[in-house]
Amino acid sequence: MSATLTPDDHALLLRLMELPTAGPLETGPAGPRPRLREAQNAYARAAAGTGFRVVRHAPADPADMDRPDVPAPVREALADPAFLECQPSLVLRLGPELPAERTVMFNVHLDTVAGDLPVGFDGERFHGRGAIDAKGPAVALLAGVRAARDRCPALGRDVAVVVQAVAGEEGGAMGVLGTRPLVERGHTGRLNVFCEPTRTRFLPRSTAAMTARVSVHGDDAVDDRPHTGHNAAVLLGFLAQHLGRALDAHAGTGAVCVAGLHTGTLHNRVYGTGSLLLNLSYTRADAGRVLESALTEALDEGLDAFAEAFTGTALFDRTAADARALTRLEWRKRGLPVLDDRDPWGRDLMGRAGIDPWPSDEPAFTCDAIWMSGVAGAYTAVLGPGDLAANNAHADGEFADAAELDGFADAVARLLTAFTAQTNGRP
8 A cells, every 4th residue: 555645644734834934044133933842742743643752852063063064154153143043953752862874764844935825725736835846745744754654663663763943044054053963963874765756766966065265346437437446246247147158068967057256226426345256066076166165266367457458448447456356265165075985784674665876877966865964874865856947946936746645755655664674584
């Protein structure tokens, strides 16, 4: 019998989507506090019906954030004492405290991107923020565990299941305040599954990303005398094109996103200050270092090219003369690990559970699974229903089909059954 979500599961998902859980990095410092703890409490109550108990429900410690690879937006947000407190993470356990080799860990994030969407279910499709990323997968996960326990009484006795329901996956936090502290506290297993949309194919890879900000700090000018100021819009626009072309050669080893150019909004003013953001993902740590060097070199070359192109012009001569002194490169995020798990044990287990692999020629994406990189004796994969793009994750119209969630629940049940059988020495 296939695992399916019950009407109670449907009601739980609708309730979770009704609770706004976008964190402060998504909503801004003046935005509403997320009702994340309330959502996690509802999730824990539902999980208790399958036998899960709460083993931790708390935010990260401030000491967890005192590290050089913590993204700059997180470090800056820590000035607000409530920043961590309003973003707790929940750890549930089914079964006794067993060794990692007898434990399966599932990680799912209950925070979302910002943006209120109408919540509803028409009998076939769920609509709402978090439907596919990742409140829908979180509810389907519980349905899958419940079905596996019905099929396999040894689950919860000879094999334990840990669920991390975390904060801080969205908003550029990169899991440093949710997943990483839990991994480092040992809430992991021999098998570790991160519930993100993969069309229910297992993906044993996860990229990491770094964010650079190119900023210009010059003098403004009025529109009647534009030549007297520094034109950050022209300088940054030139650099955006130059960097985009220079970094295009590296797009094969990751994603190069040139974005976030901002100076001002008025038509009758020369803005001397502005910024340009670049987000650069990489599949290997060495590729990340190469990309970092390539950006630094391309920016240097771009400043030379700008000076050559605009020196002596009526409007931009001052900007050309001072461009190098006005421009600064700042890394808002870098030095994060990547996941590339090649353990054949995990591939064999997924095959026995009837779960197909992610195509080797299809690019991976970034998620909290990076923090399992280097954890000894652990196999890690990303697995979940739906598709980030096709299901409009992070966009208007986010949805999850009930059939997709049912399919993921059944995959979870099959995977847990296969793991339990193998752990207990049965084929």
